[in-house]
Amino acid sequence: xxxxxxxxxxxxxxxxxxxxxxxxxxxxxxxxxxxxxxxxxxxxxxxxxxxxxxxxxxxxxxxxxxxxxxxxxxxxxxxxxxxxxxxxxxxxxxxxxxxxxxxxxxxxxxxxxxxxxxxxxxxxxxxxxxxxxxxxxxxxxxxxxxxxxxxxxxxxxxxxxxxxxxxxxxxxxxxxxxxxxxxxxxxxxxxxxxxxxxxxxxxxxxxxxxxxxxxxxxxxxxxxxxxxxxxxxxxxxxxxxxxxxxxxxxxxxxxxxxxxxxxxxxxxxxxxxxxxxxxxxxxxxxxxxxxxxxxxxxxxxxxxxxxxxxxxxxxxxxxxxxxxxxxxxxxxxxxxxxxxxxxxxxxxxxxxxxxxxx
Amino acid sequence: xxxxxxxxxxxxxxxxxxxxxxxxxxxxxxxxxxxxxxxxxxxxxxxxxxxxxxxxxxxxxxxxxxxxxxxxxxxxxxxxxxxxxxxxxxxxxxxxxxxxxxxxxxxxxxxxxxxxxxxxxxxxxxxxxxxxxxxxxxxxxxxxxxxxxxxxxxxxxxxxxxxxxxxxxxxxxxxxxxxxxxxxxxxxxxxxxxxxxxxxxxxxxxxxxxxxxxxxxxxxxxxxxxxxxxxxxxxxxxxxxxxxxxxxxxxxxxxxxxxxxxxxxxxxxxxxxxxxxxxxxxxxxxxxxxxxxxxxxxxxxxxxxxxxxxxxxxxxxxxxxxxxxxxxxxxxxxxxxxxxxxxxxxxxxxxxxxxxxxxxxxxxxxxxxxxxxxxxxxxxxxxxxxxxxxxxxxxxxxxxxxxxxxxxxxxxxxxxxxxxxxxxxxxxxxxxxxxxxxxxxxxxxxxxxxxxx
Numbered sequence: 001x002x003x004x005x006x007x008x009x010x011x012x013x014x015x016x017x018x019x020x021x022x023x024x025x026x027x028x029x030x031x032x033x034x035x036x037x038x039x040x041x042x043x044x045x046x047x048x049x050x051x052x053x054x055x056x057x058x059x060x061x062x063x064x065x066x067x068x069x070x071x072x073x074x075x076x077x078x079x080x081x082x083x084x085x086x087x088x089x090x091x092x093x094x095x096x097x098x099x100x101x102x103x104x105x106x107x108x109x110x111x112x113x114x115x116x117x118x119x120x121x122x123x124x125x126x127x128x129x130x131x132x133x134x135x136x137x138x139x140x141x142x143x144x145x146x147x148x149x150x151x152x153x154x155x156x157x158x159x160x161x162x163x164x165x166x167x168x169x170x171x172x173x174x175x176x177x178x179x180x181x182x183x184x185x186x187x188x189x190x191x192x193x194x195x196x197x198x199x200x201x202x203x204x205x206x207x208x209x210x211x212x213x214x215x216x217x218x219x220x221x222x223x224x225x226x227x228x229x230x231x232x233x234x235x236x237x238x239x240x241x242x243x244x245x246x247x248x249x250x251x252x253x254x255x256x257x258x259x260x261x262x263x264x265x266x267x268x269x270x271x272x273x274x275x276x277x278x279x280x281x282x283x284x285x286x287x288x289x290x291x292x293x294x295x296x297x298x299x300x301x302x303x304x305x306x307x308x309x310x311x312x313x314x315x316x317x318x319x320x321x322x323x324x325x326x327x328x329x330x331x332x333x334x335x336x337x338x339x340x341x342x343x344x345x346x347x348x349x350x351x352x353x354x355x356x357x358x
Numbered sequence: 359x360x361x362x363x364x365x366x367x368x369x370x371x372x373x374x375x376x377x378x379x380x381x382x383x384x385x386x387x388x389x390x391x392x393x394x395x396x397x398x399x400x401x402x403x404x405x406x407x408x409x410x411x412x413x414x415x416x417x418x419x420x421x422x423x424x425x426x427x428x429x430x431x432x433x434x435x436x437x438x439x440x441x442x443x444x445x446x447x448x449x450x451x452x453x454x455x456x457x458x459x460x461x462x463x464x465x466x467x468x469x470x471x472x473x474x475x476x477x478x479x480x481x482x483x484x485x486x487x488x489x490x491x492x493x494x495x496x497x498x499x500x501x502x503x504x505x506x507x508x509x510x511x512x513x514x515x516x517x518x519x520x521x522x523x524x525x526x527x528x529x530x531x532x533x534x535x536x537x538x539x540x541x542x543x544x545x546x547x548x549x550x551x552x553x554x555x556x557x558x559x560x561x562x563x564x565x566x567x568x569x570x571x572x573x574x575x576x577x578x579x580x581x582x583x584x585x586x587x588x589x590x591x592x593x594x595x596x597x598x599x600x601x602x603x604x605x606x607x608x609x610x611x612x613x614x615x616x617x618x619x620x621x622x623x624x625x626x627x628x629x630x631x632x633x634x635x636x637x638x639x640x641x642x643x644x645x646x647x648x649x650x651x652x653x654x655x656x657x658x659x660x661x662x663x664x665x666x667x668x669x670x671x672x673x674x675x676x677x678x679x680x681x682x683x684x685x686x687x688x689x690x691x692x693x694x695x696x697x698x699x700x701x702x703x704x705x706x707x708x709x710x711x712x713x714x715x716x717x718x719x720x721x722x723x724x725x726x727x728x729x730x731x732x733x734x735x736x737x738x739x740x741x742x743x744x745x746x747x748x749x750x751x752x753x754x755x756x757x758x759x760x761x762x763x764x765x766x767x768x769x770x771x772x773x774x775x776x777x778x779x780x781x782x783x784x785x786x787x788x789x790x791x792x793x794x795x796x797x798x799x800x801x802x803x804x805x806x807x808x809x810x811x
Binding site (some may be wrong): 003004006007008010011087090091106110113114115116120121122123124125126127130237238240243244245262265266269270272273274298299300317337339 | 366416417419420422460487488489490491493508523527529533535537538610613634636637641643654655656657658659660661669670671674680681683684696699700703705706707708709711732733789
C-alpha cells in the first residue's frame with residue numbers, strides 16, 4: 001500500500017465518520033414521513049425522468065428530479081431516509097439512489113420552512129437573471145448549437161474542415177454558438193475541429209471527445225485556445241478535479257440530474273480557484289429547470305444554463321401541465337428568478353399519472 | 359546628471375508641498391488606464407450604474423427586506439498585553455436583528471479592525487442574505503487578493519452575515535448548510551501542551567470521565583534547520599510520553615507548529631510512526647507545498663496543516679496535490695463560513711479530511727461548529743482550551759450564558775437557536791477594552807538568530 005493510502009486507512013480507523021451518526025433523538029417537524037416516486041415520459045420525444053415528492057411530519061412537501069433509472073432502488077431510498085430530518089441535505093451519500101432528486105426536494109422543503117427561495121437559503125442571489133441556451137429548440141435563446149458531424153471517412157482533412165466551417169459560417173455574426181461534439185469524435189478529429197473554429201470564437205466546444213483520454217486533451221488544449229466543456233456521464237467530482245488540475249477544461253458541466261443542487265455547488269466551488277465557468281448540464285424535465293435556476297443564482301462562477309425545451313408543442317404542453325408556473329421562458333435570452341419560497345413551483349400530481357412512464 | 363536633476367526637482371516639489379497649501383485642483387484622474395463601464399456597455403461606469411454604491415441596485419426586486427444599517431468593530435483584549443485581542447464585528451439591521459462575527463488575527467488586531475472598516479461600504483446598505491454576493495464583492499473588488507489581514511476581515515463580516523441569515527430565516531446556520539451529520543454535536547479536542555507525565559495520567563482519567571476522545575500536544579523547544587541528536591531524541595521521547603501516559607484509547611495529535619524544517623520533521627515523524635497518532639500538525643511552514651509533500655511522502659502518520667491559508671484559492675495547491683491528509687483551515691482567516699465550506703467541499707474531492715483550527719475567540723469557534731456538522735469529511739474540531747475549564751472559559755460563559763466551546767461527552771453541542779446560536783451584549787465586552795496590537799512571541803536562538811516557534 002502506498003504511504004498515502006496507508007495514512008488515510010489509519011485515519012479512518014481513528015475516527016468515527018460523521019455519517020455513522022445516530023438518528024435524531026426525537027421526532028421533529030421536518031422529519032421525512034413519506035417519499036413518492038413518479039417516472040414520467042414525454043409523449044413525442046420519449047425523454048424520461050424521475051420526480052420525487054418528499055413530505056415532512058409538518059406537512060411540507062418538496063419536489064425533486066433526477067435522471068430516469070429503472071434500476072435505482074426506491075425501497076433502499078425509503079428505508080434510508082424516512083424518519084430523517086429533511087434539512088440534512090448535505091449528508092446525502094453519493095451512493096444514494098435518486099440522490100439528485102432527493103437533494104433538490106429537501107432544498108425545496110428547506111426553502112419553504114425558511115419562507116425563502118432556495119437561492120436565498122444558499123446565500124444568493126448572486127445574479128438577478130440566468131443566462132440560458134436551449135437545444136434543439138433554440139429560437140428564443142441567443143445561442144446556436146452546432147452538432148458537429150463525424151467525418152464521412154478517415155483522413156478527410158480539408159474537406160472535413162470545410163464542412164465544419166460551412167456550419168459555423170451559417171451562424172449570424174451577432175449570435176453565439178456552441179459546438180456539440182457529444183463525445184463522438186476521435187481525439188484527432190476533435191483537435192482538427194477545435195483548430196478549425198478557433199478564430200470563429202465559439203462559446204465553447206462541448207464534449208469534443210471522451211474526457212478520459214487525458215493525453216489527447218493535453219494535446220488539444222496545449223495547442224488550441226477554443227474553450228472545452230465536459231460533463232456528460234461524469235458522476236464523480238474527482239474527474240472534474242483531474243481536468244481542472246491540468247488545465248484541460250474551460251467549462252465544467254455537472255449534470256443537475258446526477259449531482260443535484262448541492263453536488264453541483266461543490267463542483268462549482270472546486271472550479272472557482274481555477275477561474276473556470278460552470279454551465280450545468282440538464283436534459284430532463286421542468287423541475288430540474290427550476291433547480292438549475294436556484295443553483296445558478298447561488299454560485300459566483302455560473303455562466304449559462306442549458307434548458308432542454310422539446311421541439312414538439314405536445315411535449316412543451318406536458319411540461320407546462322406538470323409544473324407551474326413555467327420557468328422555461330426566455331426573457332431576452334435569460335430565465336427569470338422565482339421569488340416564492342422553495343423552488344417556487346407547483347407540481348400537478350394528476351398530470352404526472354397521465355404521463356407515467358411504464 | 360539627468361537623474362540628479364530629477365531628484366533635485368523632486369526635493370523641491372516636496373518642500374513646496376510642505377510649506378504651501380495644496381493648490382486646489384478641480385478633478386484628478388486617478389484611473390489606472392482601465393476604462394470602467396457599466397454592465398452592458400451603457401456608457402462610462404465612473405459614477406454610473408456599474409461603479410460605486412454597493413451593487414445592490416441590480417437586486418432591487420429580489421431583496422429579502424433585511425438591510426444592514428450599521429457595522430461596529432470591537433477589539434477585545436482579555437489581558438492588557440494580549441497578543442490576540444479578539445476582533446469582533448457586529449452588524450445592525452433595519453429590523454432590529456443583529457449579527458456577530460469574529461476576525462481575530464494574532465498579532466495584527468489593529469490592521470484587521472481597520473480592514474473591516476475599509477469594507478463598510480460593501481456591507482452597510484446591503485441585503486445580508488446575499489452573503490455569497492457580498493463575499494465576492496469584498497474579495498474580487500479589493501483587487502489585491504486576500505492575505506491574512508483581509509482574509510480575517512472578510513471572515514468576521516461573513517460570519518456576522520450568516521448569523522443574520524440564520525436569524526432572519528429562523529434556522530440555525532448548520533441547518534441552512536444541510537447539516538447536521540450528527541445531532542449529538544461535533545467531536546472536538548483540547549490541548550495538553552507542556553503537561554508532565556503525572557499530569558497526563560490525570561488528564562487520561564479526566565478525559566475518560568468527561569467522554570473526551572482526543573487531545574493535542576506539542577513538541578518541546580525550538581529547532582534549527584538541521585538538528586543535533588539530543589534534540590531529536592528529546593522530541594521523540596516527548597511524543598512517546600503522550601502515548602505512554604494517555605494510553606491506547608485516546609486519539610493523540612501532535613503540533614509541530616512549523617518549528618521544524620522538512621528535513622528535521624521527517625526524521626521525527628518516521629520515529630513516531632508506531633505510536634498511531636491521529637495526526638501530526640504543521641511539520642514545516644506553510645508557504646512551500648512541495649516541502650510539505652516531501653515530509654508526507656515519507657510518513658505513514660497522517661499529516662495536517664492549513665491554519666494559515668486564506669480562501670479556497672490558498673488551499674488549492676495542497677488539495678490538488680492530495681499529499682496531506684487533513685486540512686486545518688481557520689474560520690477566522692479562510693473567509694468565514696463561506697470560505698470554510700468551500701475548502702471542505704473541495705478537500706473532500708481529494709479525500710482530504712477537515713480538522714478546523716480555532717485558537718482565537720469564542721465566536722469563530724461557535725461558527726465553525728455549524729460548518730463542521732455539515733461536512734462529509736469532518737474529523738475533529740480544535741479549541742485552544744484545557745480539559746478543565748479555566749478563567750477564559752468562565753468569561754466566555756458569562757458573555758453567552760452557556761459554556762461556549764466546552765464539550766459534552768466529547769462533542770461540542772449544537773444549538774437549536776437561529777443563526778450562530780447566541781446572544782452577546784456590547785456591555786459585556788466593555789470590561790476588556792482594546793489594548794492595541796501586540797506582536798506574537800518573538801523567539802531567538804542562542805546565537806541570536808530568528809527561529810520559528
